[in-house]
Amino acid sequence: MPSAPKATLPQRRLPSGKQRSSRNKDASTPKRVVELTTLGATCEQWFTNRDQTPFEFQRATWQAMIAGRNGLLHAPTGTGKTLAAWFGAVCRSSALSTHHKKTGIRIIWITPLRALATDTARALEEPLADLTEMLGSHWQVGTRTGDTSAADRRRLRQNWPEALITTPESLSILLSLEDSQEIFSDLDTVIVDEWHELLGTKRGVQTELALSRLRAIRPGVITWGLSATLANLDEAVATLVGPTRRDHAQLIQANAPRRLEFSTIIPDPIERFPWAGHMGLRLLPQVVEAIDSAKTTLAFTNTRSQAERWYDAIREARPDWKDTLALHHGSVDRELRNTAEAGLRDGSLKCVVATSSLDLGVDFGPVEQVLQIGSPKGIARILQRAGRSGHTPGAVGRLICIPTHALELIECAAARLAATAGSVEPRRPLTNALDCLSQHIVTVACSGGFREHDLYKEVKGTVAFANLDDQSWQWALDFAARGGHALSAYPDYCRIKERFGRWYIASPALARRHRMNIGTITSNATVEVKWCRGGRLGTVEESFISRLNTGDRFLFAGRPLTLFRFDGLTAWVKRSRGSHGLQVPRWNGGRMPLSTLLSAAVLEQVRLAGESQQDSSAPPLPPETAAIAPLITTQSTWSRLPTHDTLLIERARSRDGHHLFIFPFEGRLVHEGLAALLAWRIANKTPSTLTLAANDWGFELSGAKQLKLDARDFRQLFKPGQLLKDLFACLNGTEMAKRQFREIARVAGLIQGGTRSAKQTQASAGLIFDVLSEYDTENLLLEQARREVLENQFEFQRLSEALDAIAKKEIVVIDTPRLSPLAFPIWAEQIQSRLTTQNWRQRITQMAEELEHAARI
Amino acid sequence: MRIAIAEGGTLPTDADIVLLPGRAAFLPQTSTVVCSDIHLGKAATFRHAGMPIPEGSAQRDLQRLTAIIQTYNARRLLIAGDLFHARSGCTEHVLDEFSVFCEQVRQSHNTEVVLVLGNHERSLGKKFRPHEIGIKRCEKEIIEPPFRFIHDHQSHFDAQPDSFTIAGHVHPTVTIKGTSGDRLTCRCFVTTGTTLLLPAFGSFTGGYTIRPSNLTRIWLAQIDGVLPIANALVRS
Structure with missing residues (x-):
């Protein structure tokens, strides 16, 4: 066997000492060209050997992949997307294969969750044995994620x-390595799994930038995305392959939808006050019954705290399920999670309580049904979760909704009806995230440098930065x-340097530090529980x-624990007896807002209920809506029902002050704005x-003093005039921009995540926000924080539309004797923000007065 | 120990310790301003580590300190540790700025600057030569009955049971909550029968939320004022 084919470029030495041809091997004559039809036939044969036929979309x-096209495969969960893309990629590589010698990475498979990497590897390895002949050699599948040990990384x-x-973060790290050009010089195909999960997030932007980098290193590479339940497919394709390649990219949709059934457990009777989360465990008997009736159940909750509570309650209710019940959420140790997943796979578990x-x-074959505890919050989400059963x-x-407070019944009805009707929310890609760009620039500088013009062109080729101005x-x-304008006076600060027209990282130490901080996920300081x-x-946090x-x-982790010692890094615990009066940790994860599509469907249900x-x-009403008729009656007696053409405002007094409740039904984000x-x-x-507090139905303002406002005043207050100016002003008055800045600061490298080792360089993002606001007012990251709050958090466009809509509505102000059924859940929400125009002395005096007042009662 | 607060630049009579607006304390008997945890050069430390933080706050802090010395005509400035943040942040610029400050207060008010070393100074190494920038330094603590000045009140060097300890290091803060949902986090002085914990003076410093006990008294320490508050207002 001759060694590597002749290369026209000088050969480079690999770290392992192997010789390998350089980049332009496409140009050299292939030694073994397999007929495209033969390749397709091999795949067909694989299915036939298993008494199956491939779907048309597979x-x-x-075929599209073998032909070298880019594209997106959109098919429901559990229909065989993975296999289709894997076969395509393998076929393409074997068609391009120019020599039998072992080469570099041929296929990159990006997965959004590192926990999925092992499972995916298993799924990809399984058919490989049968494809060995086609490939000419036995292929290896490796994983490189944040979980990969240092030894394994070295071996890789x-x-x-x-x-x-790999994950988007680990891919960026690979791209920052000095020999990244060589690592990817044999790349044929990149596949992005679960693209809908990444789209619309900063990780999506990071992926876009990584993909554009890979295309620059290896122009012939093709990109494929796999996605389920997504509305804006065109945008999804363009974001994946880059806007200029959109026209030639292929969108393949499976027309074999899986049959899904939705139902809701309706409590009886409905309590009058829909405490947020208070109905909580009331449906436990019905839930236990539902679990009992199926072989294996996957029970989803919306938060980790809820998962802990429900797991504990189910275990209490059925001690005999002790060994067949498991808990799975992101904060539980990986070993425990692996056990739960293995149990789901082999069917030895009766039920797993999980979060997202x-x-x-x-897919877990044995799962027969899915329980959704709490409102599903979105239609794509309910479809995704339902798709995890019945394989x-x-x-x-099958998916069963379990409402945790009465009003969630309406949300369940609306989601169930919309999911059956097949409408899904779009996910819009983010644009001009300068924090991601700044991180990417340093990443590329670490990997052997760049020419400014080249990188600019590369970056402009993504949807995220297509409109980036010079x-x-x-x-x-x-x-x-140099850290921007304000730092120009400090020669001690320098991350990247220009030499002979190329930008390089300033020192190896900075490159190391940068690699440790690559990523866009921010997390609160956590403590290990042992x-x-x-x-x-x-x-836990x-x-x-x-x-x-x-x-x-x-x-925690489904176990009652006693804190033995906490030394700042580790919480040492012992087992505790009995599970009464236990505290449940809270995690400040993102809380899911009701999607726009779903809020409209909810208001429609309220209207129908009032009409009937x-x-x-x-x-006839859907059973969920019919069930809360008593509540609707109370609402209309004490106050009014909101409709499409009135804006309902309630004024109420409680022990903790004076409240205003306003119900525009525009979704939580717009309400916050x-x-x-x-x-x-x-x-x-x-x-x-x-x-300030808000939920998906309305929002609340409350204060110690009565707000004497009538319908005419509100009309003035809701005037759209000077909206942008006022919003910017109120952003400074609240902590919102500061909160958003945390994420931006982390991504842009202003603060370092995770490790507690670098004590001398620890500062909270809030502190840095204050320093920048005072000494570097032109810092674009501050600007970005405000813009992100406006666009992403408040959905500025929707906000201004909402004001226009309110201007056309009749404003109805009603004093309620008590908190109305609609107001109650908002009141029970956590306070989300504060806004003050008083100085600190006035505020303290006020708080002291309140305290005295409370003590007198 | 009689502790009082200064209002509008006037000193109360017959107090042993006066808590000043701007996060410092004044001892009338010895005409001494005490503060701690200025953390000069913290921003430079960050920049050295590749994080782009502008300076600015340090200069403003030194200006505030000069103003305090001026207002109370202090003969001595005593810094209870952590004047400098870290070795990598002790740049020429930062050291120069501080020596200019020392020179200024010496000339205008004949004020002497004394530093009790804090944990952060221990990591400075040879780069840190206090006499060159015009300050008197003290390794562990200064005992000056009835007071004892130290950086970390929990370290017992020459434990003097009857002395009143004035210390820094903790960066104490408290959070105050009202029943109608307002909430405010502030730096504070913390006093007990035998100690005074000073708030961090530097603007670019973090805080540690303390939990008051029955024996402690909390005084909010803002730039523009000091306010004693009831422990019941503080929520942990």
Whole structure:
């Protein structure tokens, strides 16, 4: 066998000492060209050997891939997307194969969750044995994620597998390596799994930038995305392959939808007050019954705390399920999660209580039904979760909604009806995220440098930065190099340097530090929970554990625990007896807002419910909505029902102050924006401190003093005039921009995540925000924080549309004797923000008065 | 120990310790301003580590300190540790700025600057030569009955049971919550029968939330004022 074919470029030496041809091997004559039809036939044969026939979309996918096209495969969960894309990629590589010698990475498989990497590797390896002949050699599948040990990473670097499964973060790290050009010089195909999960997030932007980099290193590479339940497919394709390649990219859709069934457990009777989360465990008997009736159940909750509570309650209710019940969420130790996943796979578990940690991934055959505890919050989400069940041939995916407070019944009805009707929310890609760009610039500088013009062109080729102007680019480059305008006076600060027209990282130490901080995920400081006798349980947030005293009992990883000792890094725990009076940790994860599509459907349900009360000949209501009729009656007696053409405002008094409840039904994000705007306009007239809370139905402003406002005043307050100016002003008055800045600062490298080792360089993002606001007002990252709050958090476009809509509505102001059924859940929400136009002395005096007042009662 | 607060630049009579607006304390008997945890050069430390933080706050902090010395005509400035943040942040610029400050207060008010070493100074190494920038330094603590000045009140060098300890290091803060949802986090002085914990003076410094006990008294320390508050207002 001759060694590598002749190369026209000088040969480079690999770290392992192997000789390998350089980049232009496409140009050299292939030694072995396999007929395309033969390749397709091999795939067909694989299915035939298993008494199966491939779906049409699977055939279409591998044919398009062999033909060298880019594209997106859109098919419901569990229909065989993975196999289709994998066969396509393998066929393409074998068609391009020019020599039998082992080469570099041929296929990159990007997965959004590192927990999925192992499962994906298993799924990809399985058919490989049968494909060996076609490939000419046995292929290796490797994984490189944040979980990969240092030893394994070293081993990988010495001998890259043909197919590498990785996450966006780990891919960026690979791109920052000095020999990244060589690592990827044999790349044929990149596959992005679960693209819908990444789209619309900063990780998506990071992926876009990485893909554009890969295309620059290896122009012939093709990109394929796999996605389920997505509305804006065109945008999804363009974002994946780059806007200029959109026209030639292929969109393949499976027309074999899986059959899914949705139902809701309706509690009886409905309590009058829909405490948020208070109905909580009331449906436990019905849930236990549902679990009992199926072989294997996957029970999803919306938060980790809820998962802990429900797991504990189910275990209490059925001690005999002790060994067949498991808990799975992102903070539980990986070992424990692996056990739960293995149990789901082999069917030895009766039920697993999980959070979105199990939303994605390789399917678990034995799962017969899915429970959704709490509102599903979105239609795509309910479809995704339902798709996790019923994977045995001929089975139907089943999802049962379990409302946790009465109003969620309406949300369940709306989601169920919309999912059945097949409408799904779009996910819009983010644009001009300068923090991601600044990180990417340093990443590329680490990997052997770049020419400014080349990188600019590369970056402009993504949807995220297609509209990037020259000025912002210069700013981002300057920021990466010298920290921006305010730092120009400090020669001690320099991250990247220009030499002979190329930009390089300033020192190897900075490159190392940069690699440690690559990524866009911010997390709060966490503390490891360990048994006193050894063994890890997982992590909880520091803010929770630091509130506990030694001997306090809490629930974590499904176990009642007693805190034995907390040394700042580790919480040492012992098992505790009995599970009454346990505290449950809270994790400040993102709370899911009700999607726009779903909020509209919810208001429609409220309208229908009101209509059927007036008119007995109205069409029958869905059972969920019918069940809360008593609540609707109370609402309409004490106050009014909101409709499409009135804006309902309720004024109420409680022990903790005076409240205004306003119900625009525009979704939580818009409500947060409206609340901030209104609070700012009110507090601007009379100095006051207001607290803001919002849910998906409406928002609340409350304060210690009565707000004397009537319908005419509200009309003035909701005027769209000077909206942008007022919003910017109220952003400074609230903590919102500061909160958003945390994420931006982390991505842009202003603060370092995770490790507690670098003590001398620890500062909170809030502190840095204050320093920048005072001494570097032109810092674009501050600007970005405000813009992100406006666009992403408040959905500025929707906000201004909402104000226009309100202007056309009749404003109805009603004093309610008590909190109305609609107001109650908002009141029970956590306070989201504060806005003040008082100085600190006035605020303290006020708080002292309140305290005295409370003590007198 | 009689502790009082200064209002509007006037000193109360017959107090042993006066808590000043701007996060410092004044001892009338010895005409001494005490503060701690200025953390000069913290921003430079960050820049050295590749994080782009502008300076600015340090200069403003030194200006505030000059103003305090001027207002109370202090003969001595005593810094209870952590004047400098870290070795990598002790740049020429930062050291120069501080020596200019020392020179200024010496000339205008004949003020002497004394530093009790804190944990951060221990990591400075040879780069740190206090006499060159015009300050008197003290390794562990200064005992000056009835006071004892130290950086970390929990380290017992020459434990003097009857002395009143004035210390820094903790960067104490408290969070105050009202019943209608307002909440405010502030730096504070913390006093007990035998100690005074000073708030961090530097603007670019973090805080540690303390939990008051029955024996402690909390005084909010803002730039523009000091306010004693009831422990019941503080929520942990």
